[in-house]
Amino acid sequence: MDMMDLPLRVTRMTWEAEGVAGVRLSAPDGRPLPPWEPGAHIDVRLPSGLTRQYSLCGDPRERRHYTIAVRLVAAGRGGSAEIHGTALVGRELVVTGVGNHFPLGDADEYLLIAGGIGITPLLPMARVLAARRATWTAVYCGRGAATMPFRSELAATGADRVRFVDTATEPRPDLKALIGGLGASAAVYCCGPNNLLDSVTEICAATGISCETEHFGAAAPSSGTGDGEAxxxxxxxxxxxxxxxxxxxxxxxxxxxxxxxxxxxxxxxxxxxxxxxxxxxxxxxxxxxxxxxxxxxxxxxxxxxxxxxxxxxxxx
CATH class of the missing domain: 3.10.20.30 (Beta-grasp domain)
Structure with missing residues (x-):
């Protein structure tokens, strides 16, 4: 299938957690979809004409469907509200591309750190690492267990490798201790809110640990030619x-x-x-x-x- 303007049908919608809708997209004729790797995202054109980007959170070995999860953001730009408020099952949406700016690289051990809906690109990584019998652990943080999608899927994938942290009832994890306990050839993959990513990036830089992150919002300006210059x-x-x-x-x-x-x-x-x-x-x-x-x-x-x-x- 050509990934330019690929029409896919919404074949299932599920309630993955409080405020989080899961959407399964399949080819209308049932043909296998183009392959993808953990960390990949798709651009989805919604019925209103809005195009939004969502991480693929299914199993990369499953070629019949793409699965995304969308948290409702009341003050967002409209995409999540449209998905949550529209009867989409049976409708065709256009996927305009599969991209991956957050690929899973090679390392001797892995630490996956997720914050809230940031679990979406990390869940496929966990599945692939488990299938490879790689050395990995995961920490999944969220404010309220009911708001954290894919808890059971991640637990089934990683068992005692996974730690869940409900920040509404317990302290946030000690990121310095977690990252400091890794070997020099380890890699950290983190997705979530900017404050979490900033902390993880800073700690990894100080300890010399490889770190890859994916944000769900814009970054703050870095130092360079200022906005006051042409x-x-x-x-x-x-x-x-x-x-x-x-x-x-x-x-x-x-x-x-x-x-x-x-x-x-x-x-x-x-x-x-x-x-x-x-x-x-x-x-x-x-x-x-x-x-x-x-x-x-x-x-x-x-x-x-x-x-x-x-x-x-x-x-x-």
């Missing part, structure tokens, strides 16, 4: 140069130059506007790209990012 953008293929004023995003400046560029969230966490960088050093402010992708400097997200310098040359 950035010159040379759009190489278009033969155009444009100056992005301090109050203008680089994405908007590109559009102002008459160059079409796709986007969705415009907050740095969907990856739709990812653009190739030919020269210059991006100031990454997204929460999509991996450490390796950021370090390479070959790509960035112009919706939120700026520049460590006054000029970028882009493949546009």
């Amino acid at each position: 950035v010159e953008l040379e759009l190489r293929r278009s033969g155009t140069t444009v100056l992005a004023a301090p109050e203008t995003t680089l994405l908007q400046a590109i559009r102002n130059a008459g160059v079409d560029i796709e986007s969705d969230c415009e907050e740095g966490y969907c990856g739709t506007c990812e653009t190739r960088v030919l020269d210059g050093v991006p100031d990454h402010r997204d929460v999509v790209l991996s450490k390796a992708e950021r370090a390479s400097g070959r790509t960035f997200l112009p919706c939120v990012s700026r520049s460590h310098g006054h000029k970028l040359i882009l493949d546009l």
Whole structure:
């Protein structure tokens, strides 16, 4: 199947936890779906026309269905409310792509840390690690056991390898002790709210442990060319140069130059506007790209990012 504009039918919706709906998507003709690896996400076009990105949380070995889980966010951008409030079973939704900015790499041991709905990309990792007989443990935190989806699935996968922490009734886990007890060749994978990811990233950096994270919201600006300075953008293929004023995003400046560029969230966490960088050093402010992708400097997200310098040359 071609992953561009792939129509899938909603064949089941389930109540996975308080405020969390599970959605199963299948090909209308029953054919196997394109393969995916743990950490992958899909872009789903909802009936309203909104496109939203959700982590795949099923078993990668199951090729007949894609499964996502969506927490209702009352103050969100509308996607979760539409999924929770619409009779979707039997309807076709369009999946426009499978991507993976959070791949599971090789390590001697693994620590998975989930916060709330952040369990969704980590559950497939746990399944694959268990199947490999790898050395791994998981810590799953949530405020109230009833709000934590896939508890039973994770427990069945990991048994005594998994620790559940209900922060409404018990202290938060000692992340320094958990990470400090890992071997030098271990890897930490963490998904959840920004404060959890910031803490885990800081501890891993201090201890020299490999760390990969996935956010569900935009990151804070990093230090680089400040928002008070303009950035010159040379759009190489278009033969155009444009100056992005301090109050203008680089994405908007590109559009102002008459160059079409796709986007969705415009907050740095969907990856739709990812653009190739030919020269210059991006100031990454997204929460999509991996450490390796950021370090390479070959790509960035112009919706939120700026520049460590006054000029970028882009493949546009």
